[in-house]
Amino acid sequence: MPANLTPEYFKAERWFRSAVTTEEKILALERMLAVMPKHKGTDHLKADLRRKLSKLKDTATQKKGGKHVDIFHVPRSGAGQVVLLGTPNCGKSSIVAALTNAKANVADFPFATSAPVPGMMTFEDVQIQLVDMPPITADYSAPGQVGTYRNCDLIAIVIDLSGDVREQLGICLDFLESRSLLVGAETPAYDTQGNALAKEAFCIGTKSDMAKPDALQGVKESCKYPFEFVEISAATGAGLGELSGVLFRLLKIIRIYAKPPGKPADMAEPFTLPAGSTVMDLATAIHRQLAEKLKFARIWGTGVYDGQNAQRNHVLNDKDIIELHFS
Numbered sequence: 001m002p003a004n005l006t007p008e009y010f011k012a013e014r015w016f017r018s019a020v021t022t023e024e025k026i027l028a029l030e031r032m033l034a035v036m037p038k039h040k041g042t043d044h045l046k047a048d049l050r051r052k053l054s055k056l057k058d059t060a061t062q063k064k065g066g067k068h069v070d071i072f073h074v075p076r077s078g079a080g081q082v083v084l085l086g087t088p089n090c091g092k093s094s095i096v097a098a099l100t101n102a103k104a105n106v107a108d109f110p111f112a113t114s115a116p117v118p119g120m121m122t123f124e125d126v127q128i129q130l131v132d133m134p135p136i137t138a139d140y141s142a143p144g145q146v147g148t149y150r151n152c153d154l155i156a157i158v159i160d161l162s163g164d165v166r167e168q169l170g171i172c173l174d175f176l177e178s179r180s181l182l183v184g185a186e187t188p189a190y191d192t193q194g195n196a197l198a199k200e201a202f203c204i205g206t207k208s209d210m211a212k213p214d215a216l217q218g219v220k221e222s223c224k225y226p227f228e229f230v231e232i233s234a235a236t237g238a239g240l241g242e243l244s245g246v247l248f249r250l251l252k253i254i255r256i257y258a259k260p261p262g263k264p265a266d267m268a269e270p271f272t273l274p275a276g277s278t279v280m281d282l283a284t285a286i287h288r289q290l291a292e293k294l295k296f297a298r299i300w301g302t303g304v305y306d307g308q309n310a311q312r313n314h315v316l317n318d319k320d321i322i323e324l325h326f327s
């Protein structure tokens with residue numbers, strides 16, 4: 001083992017050892033190479049890692065279409081996927097149990113959750129997917145766990161306000177930073193092919209019913225990122241309404257109600273699209289082939305007069321009603 005390897009290098013090496021998928025292993029190896037101190041003593045190790053990396057890249061191209069089942073792969077459902085992150089016993093499962101119908105395993109002992117458990121929660125007329133996760137500690141996370149975070153839309157860092165808030169936040173940030181999972185961190189937000197690695201995150205301070213005074217203030221002050229913070233109690237239900245509104249806002253989605261010409265709009269089930277989507281994006285979401293035949297659209301909603309004609313590139317707003325006319 002060459003001398004002068006840094007804590008950053010060992011962190012990346014730990015990530016490599018806990019990685020399950022080839023893609024994740026490649027990312028971790030690239031990180032090890034990037035943070036490795038450059039001097040003669042590391043030449044051997046560098047060559048060794050490069051060999052491993054090129055072998056893995058070969059496997060990655062051959063393996064496409066293989067039948068490997070990954071329990072940490074949670075298929076997306078609803079308007080957005082929010083995955084919880086936190087230390088043992090901090091209250092993750094209780095949040096999923098309080099907001100969804102999923103059978104999240106709440107227990108008064110740590111490590112009760114061993115695999116992701118997805119559930120659907122409702123905000124107004126939108127379904128949002130919440131995913132309960134096994135806990136992480138300063139030196140352990142379940143192999144493959146990072147894959148769930150890599151594929152989500154938003155990470156919710158859960159902090160038990162009755163415990164050591166700074167320590168919990170430190171463990172969660174360390175996990176995210178060392179795996180390039182956090183937007184705004186110094187670690188790379190994209191891999192070498194330009195695919196996004198990093199995700200948006202925010203903080204839920206839970207167990208407010210048994211929190212020490214100013215506990216949430218303590219988390220805010222010790223956090224170097226401009227996260228949003230929501231204070232809740234899964235036990236009393238305090239803050240849960242606010243939390244679902246924050247999830248909807250942070251997912252940056254808009255709801256659009258489709259209106260068949262000459263008929264009332266379907267207000268029961270909106271289409272959900274990323275903020276900034278256009279009339280054409282909506283048409284494509286409804287039916288890709290039909291979209292090419294889009295002649296014009298009429299729109300009722302924000303910044304337009306009722307029934308105004310809208311171009312294909314008109315940017316939609318949350319709760320707009322759209323009537324699409326095809327040729």
Ligand SMILES: Nc1nc2c(ncn2[C@@H]2O[C@H](COP(=O)(O)OP(=O)(O)OP(=O)(O)O)[C@@H](O)[C@H]2O)c(=O)[nH]1
Binds near residue numbers: 089091109
């Ligand atoms: N008083 C109070 N207790 C809570 C609250 N949320 C969770 N708990 C209790 O805290 C303990 C742990 O809750 P879980 O939701 O199972 O914690 P977890 O983060 O899923 O734990 P792991 O699966 O080990 O990671 C249980 O005894 C819960 O009843 C809360 O808001 N208030």
Ligand SMILES: [Mg+2]
Binds near residue numbers: 093094105133134
């Ligand atoms: Mg749990």
